[in-house]
Amino acid sequence: xxxxxDTPYLDALRAYAARDPGRFHVPGHKGGAGADPGLVExxxxxxxxxxxxxxxxxxxxxxxxxxxxxxxxxAAEAWGARRTWWLVNGASQGNHVALLTLGHLGDCxxxxxxxxxxxxxxxxxxxLRPTFVSPELDPELHIAHCMTPEALDRAxxxxxxxxxxxxxxxxxxxxxxxxxxxxEVAHRHGVPLVVDEAWGAHLAFHEQLPAQALSLGADLVxxxxxxxxxxxxxxxxxxxxxxxxxxxxxxxxCVTLVESTSPSAILNASxxxxxxxxxxxxxxxxxxxxAALEGTRGAIxxxxxxxxxxxxxxxxxxxxxxxxxRLAIDVRGTRMSGYELAxxxxxxxxxxxxxxxxxxxxxxxxxxxxxxxxxxxxxxxLRGVIESTSEAERDAAAVQFTxxxxxxxxxxxxxxxxxxxxxVVAARDAVGRVAAESLAAYPPGIPNVLxxxxxxxxxxxxxxxxxxxxxxxxxxSDRELRTLRVAVES
Ligand SMILES: Cc1ncc(COP(=O)(O)O)c(C=O)c1O
Numbered sequence: 001x002x003x004x005x006d007t008p009y010l011d012a013l014r015a016y017a018a019r020d021p022g023r024f025h026v027p028g029h030k031g032g033a034g035a036d037p038g039l040v041e042x043x044x045x046x047x048x049x050x051x052x053x054x055x056x057x058x059x060x061x062x063x064x065x066x067x068x069x070x071x072x073x074x075a076a077e078a079w080g081a082r083r084t085w086w087l088v089n090g091a092s093q094g095n096h097v098a099l100l101t102l103g104h105l106g107d108c109x110x111x112x113x114x115x116x117x118x119x120x121x122x123x124x125x126x127x128l129r130p131t132f133v134s135p136e137l138d139p140e141l142h143i144a145h146c147m148t149p150e151a152l153d154r155a156x157x158x159x160x161x162x163x164x165x166x167x168x169x170x171x172x173x174x175x176x177x178x179x180x181x182x183x184e185v186a187h188r189h190g191v192p193l194v195v196d197e198a199w200g201a202h203l204a205f206h207e208q209l210p211a212q213a214l215s216l217g218a219d220l221v222x223x224x225x226x227x228x229x230x231x232x233x234x235x236x237x238x239x240x241x242x243x244x245x246x247x248x249x250x251x252x253x254c255v256t257l258v259e260s261t262s263p264s265a266i267l268n269a270s271x272x273x274x275x276x277x278x279x280x281x282x283x284x285x286x287x288x289x290x291a292a293l294e295g296t297r298g299a300i301x302x303x304x305x306x307x308x309x310x311x312x313x314x315x316x317x318x319x320x321x322x323x324x325x326r327l328a329i330d331v332r333g334t335r336m337s338g339y340e341l342a343x344x345x346x347x348x349x350x351x352x353x354x355x356x357x358x359x360x361x362x363x364x365x366x367x368x369x370x371x372x373x374x375x376x377x378x379x380x381x382l383r384g385v386i387e388s389t390s391e392a393e394r395d396a397a398a399v400q401f402t403x404x405x406x407x408x409x410x411x412x413x414x415x416x417x418x419x420x421x422x423x424v425v426a427a428r429d430a431v432g433r434v435a436a437e438s439l440a441a442y443p444p445g446i447p448n449v450l451x452x453x454x455x456x457x458x459x460x461x462x463x464x465x466x467x468x469x470x471x472x473x474x475x476x477s478d479r480e481l482r483t484l485r486v487a488v489e490s
Pocket of ligand 1: 199
C-alpha cells in the first residue's frame with residue numbers, strides 16, 4: 001500500500017516515459033519530437049515525455065487501484081477527506097462542481113455576496129437561486145471579512161428552501177471564519193456547508209494555524225493547492241467531508257461535467273508531488289515560513305506609516321481566527337493607497353504584490369519557499385519607496401475613496417438574467433432595469449452588480465465616478481459603461 005512518502009501517479013508517469021513506448025495517441029507533440037524546438041529548450045524535454053493523455057493503461061486505466069486512484073486516496077488521507085478529486089481548472093472548477101452538486105438537492109442556496117467570481121459563474125451554470133449574505137465589512141480597513149454564523153442562521157431562516165450554504169474562508173486578507181459554528185448552523189437547518197478554502201490548503205499541516213474546514217464539519221471544501229502549497233498553476237482539489245449530506249457519486253459526476261476529457265498529466269503529477277511535500281514536510285516547512293514571517297511583520301511595523309494585519313484582527317466581526325502565513329500590509333499611515341504603493345514597488349523595484357487595495361496590500365508566501373530571502377527583497381523595496389516619497393508627493397497621492405452603495409435587489413436568478421432575453425441600452429437608461437452582466441468597479445473590485453440584480457442610480461453613479469477617477473470596470477461588456485446589457489422583462 002502506498003504511503004504519504006510515495007507519489008504513485010508521478011511514479012507511473014515516470015515509468016511510462018522510461019519505457020519509451022510507441023506513442024500513437026495524443027498529444028501531437030509525441031513526447032517532444034513534434035513540439036516547437038524553442039519550447040522544448042525552454043521547458044526541457046522531460047516535461048514533454050511526461051505529458052500523456054487520460055485513459056492510459058497503467059496510469060488511470062488497468063488494475064485497481066490505478067496510480068491515479070491511489071494518488072487521490074493519499075490526498076484524501078492527507079487532508080482528512082472522505083474522498084478527494086484533483087481538479088485541473090483551479091478552485092474555480094471546484095466552485096462550479098460544488099454548486100452543481102447542490103443543484104442536485106434543490107434550487108436555492110445561501111451564498112456570501114462577495115464570493116469569488118467563479119462562485120457567481122457557478123450560480124449561472126447551476127441555475128441556483130441565491131440568497132445573498134453580506135460578509136462583515138471592516139469599517140476602518142475597508143475590506144470584507146467572513147460571514148458570521150448568526151448571519152447564516154438568519155439567511156437560512158429566511159430561505160427555507162435552501163439546499164446548502166457556501167462561505168469563503170480564509171479571505172484574501174487572511175481572516176478565517178468560525179467554520180465549526182457555521183457548519184453547526186447549516187446542519188441544524190439540515191443543509192450542507194460548502195467552504196471555499198481556496199486560500200487555506202496549508203492549514204492542515206501545522207498546529208499553529210487555524211484548523212482547516214474539513215476538520216470542523218464542512219461538507220465540501222474547495223482547495224487551491226497551487227496558491228500556497230506549491231503545485232502548478234491551475235491545479236486544485238475538492239474534498240468531500242465525512243457528513244452524509246452530500247452523495248459522493250453526485251460530486252464525481254459534477255467533476256467530470258466541468259472538466260476537460262484531456263486533463264493535464266503534468267498538473268495532476270504536480271498535485272501528487274505537492275501532496276507528498278505537504279504531508280511529509282508540511283509541518284517543518286510551514287514552521288520555518290511562520291518564523292520568517294514573524295520577523296518580517298516586526299520589520300514592516302518599523303517602516304514609517306506601515307503596519308500589518310495579524311492575530312489581533314481575530315475577534316473583529318467576521319474574523320474568528322487569522323492565518324499567519326498571509327502577509328497583509330496596512331498602508332494607511334503612509335497616506336498613499338495600496339494601489340499607488342504597489343505601482344511604485346513594481347515600477348521602481350520589480351516587486352509584484354498579489355493584491356493591492358485602498359488600505360491593504362497582500363504579499364503571498366508559498367509554504368515551501370525561502371521566506372527569509374523573499375522578505376529581505378520585499379523589505380528593501382518597501383523601505384526604498386517609503387523613504388523616497390516626499391510629504392508633498394503623499395499629499396498629491398492621498399485619495400478619498402467613497403463607500404460603494406448598497407447592492408440592488410435580486411429579481412431573477414443569475415442564470416435567468418445571463419441567458420435570458422436581453423438588450424443593450426445606454427447606461428443612463430439602465431436605471432431600474434435588471435443587469436444581465438456583472439459590474440465590479442476597481443478599486444476595490446467587489447462586484448457592485450451581479451446578473452439578476454436591479455440597477456440603481458446610486459450604483460451607476462458610483463461606477464461612473466470610479467471610472468472617471470482612473471479606475472476600471474470588470475465583468476462588463478462595455479468597460480467604459482457607455483452601454484450595458486440588461487434583461488428584457490416580460
Ligand atoms: C476565494 C477564492 N476562490 C476561488 C478562487 C479561484 O481559484 P483558482 O484561481 O485556483 O481557480 C480564488 C482565486 O483567487 C479565490 O480567491
